[in-house]
Amino acid sequence: MSRSLRTRVYYWATPALSLLFGLAFLLAFMLGGHPVAGAIALVLMLVLAAASLVLGRYSETMRGLMDRRDERIVSLDQRAVNGAAMVLLLVLIGATIEEVARGRSGAPFTWLAAVFGLTYLATLVVLRLRA
Amino acid sequence: MELVVAGNSVRALRTGRGLSQAQLAGAMGVSRQTINSIEVGRYTPSLALAVALARYFESTVEEVFDVKEP
Numbered sequence: 001m002s003r004s005l006r007t008r009v010y011y012w013a014t015p016a017l018s019l020l021f022g023l024a025f026l027l028a029f030m031l032g033g034h035p036v037a038g039a040i041a042l043v044l045m046l047v048l049a050a051a052s053l054v055l056g057r058y059s060e061t062m063r064g065l066m067d068r069r070d071e072r073i074v075s076l077d078q079r080a081v082n083g084a085a086m087v088l089l090l091v092l093i094g095a096t097i098e099e100v101a102r103g104r105s106g107a108p109f110t111w112l113a114a115v116f117g118l119t120y121l122a123t124l125v126v127l128r129l130r131a
Numbered sequence: 132m133e134l135v136v137a138g139n140s141v142r143a144l145r146t147g148r149g150l151s152q153a154q155l156a157g158a159m160g161v162s163r164q165t166i167n168s169i170e171v172g173r174y175t176p177s178l179a180l181a182v183a184l185a186r187y188f189e190s191t192v193e194e195v196f197d198v199k200e201p
Contacts, residue, residue: 003160060162072165072174 015049132192
């Protein structure tokens with residue numbers, strides 16, 4: 001895939017995924033018997049998609065996050081994801097400890113922490129084999 | 132061997148050619164903010180971008196970036 005095509009695909013990925021998730025929310029809410037909530041969720045995701053496209057035109061940072069061309073912005077994004085993942089992991093561990101202390105199994109936090117840990121290890125192995 | 136980038140001459144080379152940060156950013160395929168961050172020493176570019184900058188200014192990486200042992 002050429003760089004310009006890859007850039008375009010990345011650029012449109014954010015609004016496209018927002019639309020896709022919006023439709024998934026709509027379907028889920030409709031199946032759950034709450035079509036109005038589903039419509040609201042879809043509208044919110046459409047607003048997010050539109051906002052990303054508008055901001056992408058005026059903000060270099062937003063455009064960089066979307067099209068992944070700028071190595072510095074991609075690096076900032078990766079560091080922000082690392083930080084957010086670390087906070088999420090601490091929350092999962094804390095919630096697991098609290099649930100266990102209350103005499104419960106710790107689910108679903110134990111499962112989420114396990115998915116997090118196993119995904120990390122699998123990713124590390126794949127990256128290690130490739131690099 | 133550990134090396135650090137102690138400074139660079141990107142701003143001098145850019146202004147010497149009468150280019151704006153936005154024009155250089157466009158030529159390099161990065162944002163204007165990234166060119167500014169490189170110029171003020173807040174961001175050390177990847178090897179690929181450092182080489183691209185050096186080639187753009189018809190220079191070498193060592194001439195554009197002041198690389199030293201800490």
